[in-house]
């Protein structure tokens with residue numbers, strides 16, 4: 506059976522000649538229905554590129570991506586946009602809300618853009634589910650970072666998208682709010698049956714997923730089901746040790762392997778979600 510998101514031998518090379526960067530180096534993976542997968546790895550290992558290629562926001566140099574059963578290669582921009590609107594929702598660190606629209610209007614925007622009439626009862630239900638029913642008439646500027654991220658999650662639920670892509674969804678949130686947002690994402694897969702793919706640097710965030718895929722130098726180097734934050738942190742530390750065989754010269758670490766040194770890892774990975782700066786949960 507075709508998985509909602511399926512990558513087969515995907516390579517992505519940015520630039521040409523001496524300046525070319527191989528961001529993905531033959532990635533194959535199936536993101537199963539109703540699964541919640543965290544994608545982790547050192548800075549520069551290709552996590553965002555994987556997410557962008559999987560979501561049809563970027564085109565692989567070679568290889569195949571199937572999104573909701575449709576091969577993306579050769580699709581025109583209009584067909585791609587249509588496919589994403591129908592099947593995909595995004596939750597990014599920058600919340601991507603329209604400042605002039607209310608919470609409710611932001612939640613139904615993808616449906617409106619797709620020319621669909623929102624199911625009012627369902628929209629009210631998802632806004633209630635993320636705890637914003639009292640605020641559905643507010644504009645994003647009057648909400649904390651955590652509340653804005655919940656609007657983005659309500660929007661993902663409202664469209665009943667089969668697939669949600671989340672890129673550092675808790676990066677701008679305080680600890681408590683981040684855990685609430687992660688619980689909502691987990692519920693999206695467990696209760697709503699969505700396939701959730703989340704890029705994160707944070708082992709605590711990744712431990713909410715039901716599996717973790719580790720990338721190094723644009724390759725999937727391991728995969729762990731039912732992860733705990735401690736096991737993820739240990740795995741990351743292990744991955745940081747060897748200079749990978751794809752190094753440009755024998756014995757010389759590649760840029761990504763250098764980025765995965767213990768020193769760089771300490772800089773790159775936050776082992777807990779950053780605290781709020783003003784005690785209200787508002788992100789800065």
Ligand SMILES: Nc1ncnc2c1ncn2[C@@H]1O[C@H](COP(=O)(O)OP(=O)(O)OP(=O)(O)O)[C@@H](O)[C@H]1O
Pocket residue numbers: 519520526527528546547548549550551552553554555
């Ligand atoms: N548009 C681009 N043009 C050129 N190189 C790029 C581009 N986007 C990404 N890269 C390079 O591709 C590699 C993978 O980048 P990517 O952003 O996917 O990594 P990442 O694991 O998400 O990093 P981070 O954790 O720092 O966000 C890096 O070496 C990066 O510099």
